[in-house]
Amino acid sequence: MYKRQAIKDVGKETSMFFVRCIVALLFVVILMLVLISRQVKLQVLDHEKYQTQSENNRISVRPVAPVRGLIFDRNGILLAQNRSIFALEVVPEQVEDMQMLIDELQSLMQVSDEQVAKFQEQVKFRPKFKSYILKSNLTEKEVALFSVNQHRFIGASVEARLERYYPYAGDLVHVLGRMGAITEKDLEKMDQKDLDENQDVGLTRQNYAATNKMGKLGLERYYEDILHGAVGSEKVETDVRGRVVRVLEKVEPISGKDIYLHLDLDLQKAAADAFKEVGARGAVVAVEPSTGGVLAMVSLPTYDPNLFTGGISSAEYKKLLTAERPLYNRAVQGTYSPASTIKPHLAWLGLQQQVITENTRIADPGWFSLPNSEHRYRDWKPWGHGATMGVLQSVVQSCDTFFYDLAVRLGIDNIYQGMFKFGFGQKTGLDIVEEKIGILPSREWKKTARKQPWYMGDTVNIGIGQGFWTVTPLQLANATAVIANDGIRYQLQLAKEFAQGNMFEANVPVESYHQIDTGDGSWLDLIKDSMYKVTQPPLGTARSAFGDAGYMAAGKTGTAQVKSIAQDEEYDADKLDKKFHDNALFIGYAPYDNPQIAIAVIMENAGGGGGNAAPIARKIMDAYLLKEQASSAVQNAQSMHVQQQGDLTHAD
């Protein structure tokens, strides 16, 4: 047994092993061929497909934001510019553990819980795979700190973005407005607009693919499509984490157009300073009568729009929500009783409608009452202006009784139609979306708004610009310009020209002007004359403010009651709460024979118009009309400076 088992047939075993080895080798070769055929399938037959997939992997097309157009004043002074700020941004989809990332970032630099909450809010409601700002306005130190530790924060990066900066801050915020983050709602609105208008207005989701802010107020909002420009794109090679390795192709974005305004920065500052000196709230609008261009538009108090760049903290925002209401743009949104400032317009309407003539005289006992009525409408002068008040003197001295009577003679329908022609009861067409209309009352208006019929007594109050009638400072300035302009009403505009590089294009508003039928020219001359005399001794209500002016000015004061005073009461400022004090108003234009500036001033709760608003208007007009001499001196100095710089360049 043992021997039998131990016998090995070496020859047979060798040949069997040989066969097995050949089989094994065959097996290896066959499987190798399987592998090779697989590679041929991948690399030759399906090469195109994988080639494309590999390109798609590495190449992505990303939008490039255009540079926003700048805004200049009429003299080319930069009012709204773009500045680089550094922001810490995060692409949420690239982050593995968001909470850990935020914790670690917080240990590196100060990131408030509020900023985190805001970021997370954005992430929830805005498109995916975009980067969102966690903290903006990084300091240089923070940028350096992050850069050194960047490898620890996959998905987070520091990006430099161009953000709006307003060098004149609060002085212009109510003109320029400000920017804000684009919300999903904004984008939906764009989509809707696309569908509705079916035309290229530049406001499309696509065009904003790389933009994260848009104009939310003021000019920034109105001219959003012009300022924004057209989006560009770049084909980039990215690695697996989406980091750009290199740029392969680039379609340059088209920068937004620059806007040159009618606005004069010096005048704007002068107007704001004049207000600030007396610490008043209110608004000033100054327009160029010959064009409808707005020279200055001030609303006070004001705030610094730069606070909003990169997101305002809620604490800072709360500070702006005071009773003073700095966020409120009084010049275009404030609606005030025009008070006596509309007397020239009513007087002209009376003459034109021939319910009075220049010879009409009425007696002013200090009050007016309707026939068969006990109610007395008081004149501001308790003892009246005398027995023979004519239209000219009634404007000069602001006789209330004459205008109570005139209003009744005209009737509300006439007043409504006449005043509408001066631009009341409608938008001036200024290039600011937020503009309010105010109320130009009519029978119809009262029926719908108040559900009451029109009473004769309502008409009486309209005669002195009180009662239901409210106007915006803008409308008031506009109506003043109409008189200065011999009846031509232009559409008010802030923007004068648009510029792309060296190509300038004038801003032509849709309905550029309306001509009021002035009829007999002498009527308007009479009104202008009366307004001139307002600024002159002996009796003009603005004589103390304008008596010594270096030019001829025309104007009209106004003092608006904020609180109605009962029949048997006297107005006593000392007894009233400040917020019930009279509003001081003034309208005017100058120079009298060649008007270059028309102006409306409203000061909230400041008291009488002649004593408070007229001096402000005087300062503003001085700043504009007398600057010729001043500015030529400055220009000389500047050219000297340029000369010196030129010399220096040569010296280099």
Next chain:
Amino acid sequence: MLTSFNQSNTHKAKNNLLWRLHIDAPLLLGLLALMCFSLLVIYSAGGENLGLIKRQMMRLGAGLVVMLVLAQISPRTLRQWAPVGFVIGIGFLLAVLFFGESSKGAQRWINIGIRFQPSEIMKLAVPMMVAWYYAEKPLPPTFKQLVIGLVIVAVPTILIMKQPDLGTSLLIAASGLFVIFFAGIRWRYILGALAAALVMLPIMWYFVMHDYQKGRVLTFLNPERDPLGSGYHIIQSQIAIGSGGIYGKGWLNGTQSQLEFLPERHTDFIFAVLGEEFGLTGILILLGLYLFVIGRGIYISLQGQETFSRLLGASLILTFFVYIFVNIGMVSGLLPVVGLPLPLISYGGTSIVTLMAGFGILMSIQTHRRLHST
């Protein structure tokens, strides 16, 4: 000059320095060529990291030393020590099961001064043991001997499967089964075993395989099932290979690898980098080198004078091929993802040493022949 020197000394070829060092020149040449190719690809896949190259060169050097050492040991000595090695290996595997260190959810490591995977020892110990068992038996083996051989293979295989390390356990089973195959197991047994395996598949699926292993198979069958998870590897590696085309994108120019879309580029998926940068041409060169090494290995085994040497040599070289097939099959989407490196090309530690030890054994078989017969 060198060539002429060699030619003029053909008769003395077997007496030259390499022979005395127990080195088989053709095999060494093939291995060195593969190693150079490996360094080239790793340099690109590792982001041109010279540190990586340095470490890999040290490993290859260590592998060459181990190869040289094993080549000095005669097959006779190896045969004498085979049972001892096997028993020690089994002991280590049991130790791993009870005291081993875990890493990535599997218990594969043991620490006795140095940390190592006992399953690496078994890659050599199992075929050696089976070859030892059949060495003195008349072949083909009887049914009883076959069963004993299978038990020798099964014990370590099951122990390693328990760790769990499916890939390695299958490789070890293969290395043992290859010995049985070369020992002359009857074809009808082989066919029967294949049929049984088919029947076993569903049983394995439901009772033996872990969820992560099932997941790999499912993802293999349909990579889109989890395109950002486990399917990502397969999709990206196929894109890499496919986009390489016939001539490749060029060394250091593979976008899939350089831009890091391809995961595990310098380890298990290095074949995809090679395919992307060197194209089908590069792949054919690689497979050609492999085929040369395998052919040489089989040639050496055929020349073997003892049953032990033949069975062991043929099994080792065939196992080497299994590595190649499984890795390339996995990377190019023919097989499910199994964590196996591409032999001699992938960056990595222990497997190179084990492989080179295997080639050392082959060299020993070749150079310890008694030369009187030729």
